[in-house]
Amino acid sequence: MSKLDESLLTGLPPFSLLERSQIREILDQALPKRYDEGAEIFHEGHDAERFHLLLDGYIRVVKTTEGGEQIIALHISPGQLFGIAPALNRDTYPATAVAASESLALSWPVRLWGEFTAKYPGFASESYSTLGQRLGEMQTRITELATQAVEQRVAAALLRMVNQSGRKVEEGIEIAFPVTRRNISEMTGTTLHTVSRLLSAWEKDGIVHSTRKHIVVTAPHRLVVLSGAQG
Amino acid sequence: MSKLDESLLTGLPPFSLLERSQIREILDQALPKRYDEGAEIFHEGHDAERFHLLLDGYIRVVKTTEGGEQIIALHISPGQLFGIAPALNRDTYPATAVAASESLALSWPVRLWGEFTAKYPGFASESYSTLGQRLGEMQTRITELATQAVEQRVAAALLRMVNQSGRKVEEGIEIAFPVTRRNISEMTGTTLHTVSRLLSAWEKDGIVHSTRKHIVVTAPHRLVVLSGAQG
């Protein structure tokens, strides 16, 4: 296999402060892997043997309840670390990671985590910043679930995906990975039926345009209003 | 002021691996402070100037929504660090901390965080373990809010408080700090009315005995069933 290009990592937050030679070292120890849409990267409860960095595509991090329901905990976009159980001294993955679209990721054995954090200034710090952000996002979702009505939560979920992965198309901004009604319901704690009804209503109002698995937001500002904006 | 006793920290997770002299050093830099019930330790959005360790009492960590509703994010019990924004590179507190009962806490200026993690092996590691646990708890709450009915969530909340702070009394296990119906509703995303009705019903069934601000769980196993147990 040919060597990975250094430009893959240059500029990504966890590595932004490193020198070329250091990036080279890190890359030489990375295992790159491609995942088809729907493929599992790691599974809840399994030994956390590696930590990962998403280079291309989108990852859904999912928890399954006793009753078999799925809850989408997190979406990962390119440039982000994920499956970083070792950062929190966990030895099993707390959730399952599934490719939302065809994806490419690097991974390293967890034993290198300690080495990276010790050796590369900024790596630990950046990683913990990321963690802090995720904690904040989770808090936001708890607050939403506890205080907002379904319509607001779904609007907020759409906006979050648009902000994280939106790409401009002629009609508006498209969410860059496949999303089903069921997926949205798993992000917002409702049913796919209710999501479908909301999207139909919004379609009628010209706020979104959606086809099977794909959603284009044509009037983001109206969604912001619906979400009961805070910032 | 007389010197703090070293036994205060010995045996607490963040300090368990340290030697007497190291604990002495840490203590000498700590600022102890007492808080009345209801007193604020720090406020959401303010500069995170210090991090804290609870020695005695109980702390509620609370977020306020735009609409003025409160959400209880977390309860802290003795021996736990809190307000550890620096661990996540945050420079403001993401939530407000309020003493749920009369409490005693130590605190240190954030600049010592880096020093502690660098100097004392195990301190960083233990702290990040704690963080990992909190992340897990938050995930659990998201899952609960997204999938469970109010009754299950309230049952689960009571059990959590019992596990964290329960002390044995003759009739059962008492939650060790004052809790109002409103507090419980702020933990579970419902109204104080609904919580009151549930407690009344459970009282009738002999599962709990509650007086103003105090709750004794007399039949924990029955609450476990109601909560839709998972583990």
Added chain:
DNA sequence: CCGCAAGTTTGCTGAAGGACAAAGAGATCA
């Protein structure tokens, strides 16, 4: 000891949204 504030209980009503059902519309595969 009285008055007030904070916490609690309970009843009633209505709306939100979950559950169930069934059918249509794209995809995918043999």
Added chain:
DNA sequence: TGATCTCTTTGTCCTTCAGCAAACTTGCGG
């Protein structure tokens, strides 16, 4: 090209629980 699977839409019913209102209890401060 048909068969099947997944995703989506829409309708109807019915439960849960929030909202509103009012009274009761307990504790505290003056």
